[in-house]
Amino acid sequence: MKQLESTMAGTVFTVNVKEGEEVTAGQTIMVLESMKMEIPVEAEVAGKVATIKAQIGDFVNEGDVLVTFE
C-alpha cells in the first residue's frame, strides 16, 4: 500500500494520524463526514505515514488520495 484513498465522497471530519507515524492494519486514519454519517477510513496494511493530503474541512471525492505511505 503506497497510499490510502477515500472510500466515498465527503468532508474530512478528523485526521487521526501525524506524518511520520507508524500505523497498523485496520487503524482509523481519518474520519469523513458524509450523508450525515461518520465514516472511518482505515489503513489496509501497516506502514509509516509519509504525507497527509487532506485536512479537516476539505471535500474529498471517492478515490481521492488522503494519505501516502513510505
Place this chain on the structure above:
Amino acid sequence: MTEKTTYNERLEDKLTTIFAGGHPKYHEKMKEQNKLFVRDRLALLFDDGKYLEDGRFANCEAADLPADGVVTAMGKVNGQSVCVMANDSTVKAGSWGSRTVEKIIRIQEIAEKNRVPMLYLVDSAGARITDQLDMFPNRRGAGKIFHNQVRLSGFIPQICLLFGPSAAGGAYIPAFCDIVIMVEGNASMYLGSPRMAEKVIGEKVSLEEMGGARMHCSVSGCGDVLVTSEEEAISEARRYLAYFPANFTEKPKLVEPKLPKEGRTLEAIIPENQNAPFDMYEAIDQLIDEGSFFDVKKLFAPEIITGLARIEGQAVGIIANQPKAKGGVLFVDSADKATKFINLCDAFSIPLLFLADVPGFMIGTKVERAGIIRHGAKLIMAMSSATVPKISVIVRKAYGAGLYAMAGPAFEPDVCIALPTAQIAVMGPEAAVNAVYSNKIEAIEDPKERIKYVQEKHQEYKEEIDIYKLASEMIIDEIVKPSDLRSVLAERFHAYSTKELPQPPRKHPVYPV
C-alpha cells in the same frame, strides 16, 4: 476363458489410462500450483468419495484425451444427490472438444430430469480451437451449456468452484451460477487474456490485476467467496449447499438449533448516536445460531452485508446495512449485491431478514452519472417481488429510499419490527431542518439565537418522527426489546412458513438493469 481374460484386460487397460488423466508432467505442474487432480477434487467433494460417472470413455480412441478432459458425475453431498462437471486441466489444459461439451450438456440434462443441484468445477483454458466447428457454433455446442444454465437458473441450485482459469466464452459458466467460489492465486476469469489485451488494445496488465480471484471478489463482483485452497473451496461449497433444498419445489431443511455466539448484547453494540458507526456483524452474531453465517460477497460492497444463516435451526437470508463501511450508505454496487442475493433466496424458499440502519442512497455527481437510480430500482424490484417470508427490522435509522430498499412497510414485509432506537424519516433531523428552514436560519443574525432556533427545530422534528408515533399510526407493526429480537424472529419466521402469495397474471416484469 482366454478370450474373456483378453476382454477384461483390454477394459482394465482403458480404465487405467482414463483414471490416470493427462501426462505426468502436467500432474507435476498442478502440484507446484497447489492444485488437486480432478478425481481427487471429486473424492473430497462427495460423501464417502463415491460417485457415478458418465461418458468415462469419451474420446478413448484418441491417445492423449482421457475422458476428453472433463469428468461428469452424480453423487451425494450432505446426503443430497447432486450432479457435477469437473474439468481435468492435465488434459489439454482442460480445453473443450466436442465430446467435452456433449458430456457437460448431458450432465446438465441429468440434473434437470432428477431436479438436483448442479456443480461446475472449472479449470479450463476454453475452446479447443482445432475442434471449433464441432464444439462452438452448433446446436449442441458450447452455447447450449449456457442456454441450459439459464434454463436451470432458479430451478435447481447451480454452484461454480473456480480452481483455475475460466477463459473467454467459458467465463459465462460462473456468470450464470448462483454463486462462485474462487481460489486465490489460481482462479481467474477473463474474456481476453493479458496477452490478447496487449495485442488487440495495447494494454499491459497482469492476469491477477485483470482477472484474478481477489479482484473479482472485491472489485468486479463476479466472484462471491474468496478462499485460499481447493480444500477450503470444496468445504465451503458443501457448507453452502446445506442451506438449500434440492430444487425450487422443496423447502430448506431444518437443522438442530444452536445458541448464538457469546458476546455483548445488542443494547451494548448499537450506539445511541445515530451517526456513529458500529459493526453490524457483531449484531448479527447475537441473532443467529453460532457459526451459521455464510457470507456472500464479503469483500464486495461491504456497506451492505448479505449472507445465509440459521435462526433456531431455520435457514434465513440476511440483508443488513453495515454502518462501519461507508456509513451503510447504499451505492451502485451495494444495490447489485443485494439484488442478486434476494433473487437467490427467493428462488429457493429461503426467508429474508432485513436489518436496516441506512442513511439512504448515496448522492452526488459520481453516483448519479453511474446510474444509481436504475441500480436502486433493481434492488427495490427484487425486494418488492420476493414472495418468501420477509421480515424487516429497523435497527436504527431508515431514511429516504433506504427505508424502501430495506423492505419498508409499503413493500409488504410480513412484519415491520422496530427496535426502540429506530428512527424512520424521509431524511435525518439535521438534513431536514436545513432543507425546510434554511432561509429562516440564515436570516437570524445573532449566532446564539440561530443555534437555539436550530436546536428547537431538531427537537420538534425528532418528536414528529418518534417511533411510538409511527407505531400509533400503525406504520410499524411492533416495537421489540433488543434482547427479545432473536426469539421474536424465530417465532415469526416459523409462523410465516406456510406463506403463499398469488402473483398477478403476466409473463414477467420488465426488469430494470
